[in-house]
Amino acid sequence: MEPKETKNRILDAAEHLFAEKGYHGTSLRMITTEATVNLAAVNYHFGSKESLIEAVIERRLLPLNQLRTKQLKAVRDEARRNDRAPDVRQTLAAFIEPTLSFRNSGPGAQDFIALVARALADPNDTARSVFINRIKPVLDLLHQCLAEALPQIDPQTIFWRLHFMIGSLTHIMHNLDKLPIPTEMMPTDNSFQEITEMLLTFITTGMEAPQ
């Protein structure tokens, strides 16, 4: 077997199964069966089940956060160059759209989004703290951009509205395929793109609300 092939197959299977069944709901036997590798391979390559989910999260979160950071800085610096405040919708889009385009980059990425959305609500401290530690610098940057964009709003209020936004984002990301959606409510096609536009409008308006 190719070098790194086994590790990647384990990571792919783990990503898929953790997303679908959660951490506790997924056994190493499920993972190694789906990856068609030996049961002992997980402990050999990753040490433990906990270290495995850490590796799953880090593999995708690093490039995603780098992209988010790059786009946020682009919006901020462009505004500073023109000596004006950043646009709120642009700022929020810089954070949200990498998530969207990342989600559409492949089925593995979709699994990862579901996994992360769940990690935030998961009792498993490992998954949650890995995720929170990695995303915190990006959230700080987003908060800073929004504070520049909305000087009339108390930074404390912006902070909480940021979390309201994260709740909306993760809830939709995670439940889009599961919600009992009446057919007449379902957008005809490009549904995810349409819903993202609606989300962006919703949170932009909420973010700009007078206190």
Place this chain on the structure above:
Amino acid sequence: MEPKETKNRILDAAEHLFAEKGYHGTSLRMITTEATVNLAAVNYHFGSKESLIEAVIERRLLPLNQLRTKQLKAVRDEARRNDRAPDVRQTLAAFIEPTLSFRNSGPGAQDFIALVARALADPNDTARSVFINRIKPVLDLLHQCLAEALPQIDPQTIFWRLHFMIGSLTHIMHNLDKLPIPTEMMPTDNSFQEITEMLLTFITTGMEAPQ
């Protein structure tokens, strides 16, 4: 032991532990130990672990949803009586505030809120579907009220904004005690009340946003 005493002690312990550790993360041995009842008592009184979590959810959700329904109908009927559209903020408050006052009604209620917030993100179909089936009529009523309050907005858009709101609500409810909140961001006191006010402003404005 008092009649029903055993069942209620099991329900209380299960509520607490499911909220703290999730469904898969909680064993019947943990529950029966905390409830100081025999291990077999769960299967005797409830039949199975799955039926237990159903009973946990139904015990609290029924009265909570009754209260929500009552308040929503009060807002709607008051508006109809005066021949005007319901107020959006009042409508949303009718849904959200029972959750808030319920949460503050005791430690068991707080556990339950955490449990429900998690049930929405839990891979366990049992918990999620019990919750969704019970809350669906309330959401339909809320959707109907908002459609009356916002005739200029497409009902489909209202539907999705409703889910954005639920995401914000559950995220905050569930993570309030866990988020790494800088001390300068934390409201001084009555924090939950203050945050709820901010949430209400955020989602009301987002709900009223032009399409």
Place this chain on the structure above:
DNA sequence: TTGTATTTCAAACGTTCGTTTTAATCAATC
């Protein structure tokens, strides 16, 4: 008090879990 139904209890059931062990296999270097 006796008889009956309900509830509690300790013990064990079979399964599945994450992990470890030991040997076999593979790849690359001398």
Place this chain on the structure above:
DNA sequence: GATTGATTAAAACGAACGTTTGAAATACAA
């Protein structure tokens, strides 16, 4: 081609899981 180190393989480990059993204890009506 032999040697060495990295990887894979099969099997077993003890622990914990949800559930079941059958007897003991309790409650309550006759």
